Amino acid sequence: MSLSIKQQLIAQLDRILSAKLEALAASITSTQESRDSDTKSSAGDKFETSREMAQIELNNLENQAEKTARMLNELKQIKTTSTATIGYGSIVNTNHGTYFLSIPYGKLQLDGTTYYVISMASPIGQ
Template sequence: MEKIKQIETSLDLSQDSLISDTKSSAGDKYETSREMIQQDLDRLQRQLKEAQKDQQVLQSIPSLPPTKENRARLGSLVKTETGLYFLSIGIGKVTCLDQIVFVVSLQSPIGQLLLGKGVGDSFTFQQKSHVISAIQQAEE
């Protein structure tokens, strides 16, 4: 994943900055600089963990066993009268083949509503009622 490579590169640069940061005559300035670099490192490490979790989710989709019932789950493309939803990781709105697809995680509010639903089931999201007209699984 390109995002992981970018975060790792940023981590390396921040760690190099922390190591090369030498104590200047102004002690407070040095401490502030080191603290800011450390905060950047902490933020980047959190981002890296999240990106790695997302990568694991994406890699697990093709290996999901088929189910007898066609229910919305990880890797499902769910069609409603108001749009298409792909249950995966939370990316947001994506245009694919001139069609808008909302790529949502199972932990998102709409992901929670879609999970386990079947064709013909309805749900309410943002005070609007939606009916599922089709579900396609990733392995199909």
């Protein structure tokens, strides 16, 4: 495979994940502000439930942000040089599709070709 395709895949994934991380950061900030601005009313249970739901949402967003940041970091570890063996960072053509062994992302379109960006830990990746 051409190294330029691998570099293009990495660049596109970097853009997508960076945008997702920015959106998650904005959502985290908004959720924190919402949780912190919730005032205690005479209905104490309603206040506690509202704050707890906001905290659960905040925890979910933080977990997603951590996972996305970890995937971005893993993406930056990929070497763009060609190797003789299939491994992390390889692009593999099969009769079932073209796979980019890197991060667990899923289907990605590049120049009219569909690539399946999968983890080495996935059943197909192994």
